[in-house]
Amino acid sequence: MLNIFEVSETNKMIEKENLDVRTITLGISLLDCIDSNLSACNQKVYEKITTVAKDLVKTGEEIEKEFGIPIVNKRISVTPMALIGGACCKQPEDFVTLAHTMDNAAKAVGVNLIGGYSALVSKGMTKADEMLIKSIPEALHSTERVCSSVNLGSTKTGINMDAVRLMGEVIKQTAEISADKDSADCMKLVVFCNAPDDNPFMAGAFHGVTEADAIINVGVSGPGVVKTALEKVRGESFEILCETIKKTAFKVTRVGQLVAGEASKMLGIPFGIVDLSLAPTPAVGDSVADILCEIGLEYAGAPGTTAALALLNDQVKKGGVMASSYVGGLSGAFIPVSEDQGMIDAVKAGALTLEKLEAMTCVCSVGLDMIAIPGKTKATTISGIIADEMAIGMVNQKTTAVRVIPAIGKDVGEQVEFGGLFGYAPIMPVNEYSCDAFVNRKGRIPAPIHSFKN
């Protein structure tokens, strides 16, 4: 039978160490909403989302009460909109109406974000894909809860450089159109290489075409729990360090698995995956950078950071995999800057640079995330940053992403404020040498060789 110390340990994790379930994300297929008539398509999309997700928020709240664990976000992901609107959208403005419908449906069912205003263009763009991409600045600006993502490359197809070039411009436009609020619309826009179909985390969540009609995916969290566990093994060997991370990740993931199973049962919707990511928040003690410091670094970004992060990421997976029947999504340690107080401190101290963050993305999920850069950064430079990150994902057969915020009217030394879960970010310097001629080449980078790995 359970003993009082076990019960107390769990409750301490929840109350003092910020253990929570970060998100229950309901994936909904909209493939059956395709229609050649725009208003009919909009209506079908609204009805499908509001019908399938009508009990999502209520169910999440019930589970919170039953187990006494906070479920921070209840969210929805849908089939990439470029596929749904392809038959009825004749111009980018038509796609914007679909974004409004997503936004209205999200508000009607009470979820805080809805993902899937997306296009998958890793090899080429259809007309619909291109129209959707061009509509992103307006779609994000005129909605509150819609998130957008674009998959620009994969290990199997290579990198679509035409789309990379276009996305550099789109990110810049998205920043300009929301210049009055620190270019905050860019927080809802991410580009990927090897985007997973079942990611529950925003802004990159979408419901892949290989998925069932509806599915429950859960993202757990718990950097604070790992940090506290590591405080007890200071100075111990790597073996003990790794064992401690594994055991903690196991416990955290089991909670995610339990919540996912319960939500699936209550909603009558199949369980998809648990995403094992360590997702930080700006709350004190809920930081991945603090874990790196606890492992032995003065600041995240110091020499040794990439190795420490590789170790952390691997142990989280090893512990988590056994705790869940199905693991998927992004699964690893997130290293966003603005959402992690320890990362912010490291940037302010000059310990962490964009180049070091890029190196760190080679060994963890996901990529250059929530990084504020000077507003004067050229679109081609943003495309260059994206291309570098996509190349890391393509060659290493992993998911990588870029979510940068060009803060219009601001420069290095200033900071942007987003509020809430998104936090704030000091603006980081970007290498100012040009990559125009590289980015302006047409076509795509071929897929890498899959053999002769020496």
Next chain:
Amino acid sequence: MNKTIITVVGRDTVGIIAKVCTYLADNEINILDISQTIIDGFFNMMMIVDTKASRKAHAEMADELKAIGEQMGVHVLCQKEEIFDSMHRI
């Protein structure tokens, strides 16, 4: 059997256990096990109860016990057993 874990954390006060037990008896909730100890200087009590015949739904019971705890300046939590089982048992 539907097991729920009730925990009471706070400063030790006269009548904590009595009040919680009275509430449970009034609502047909059977106590299976009680243990208490001091952790980090705080009074900790844990009860394992069976809510199969309970007159109250879980959420209602949790809210009402929380209110009883607040009157006495202690923190009362009601959580289904599964969260602890899944975390501490393979």
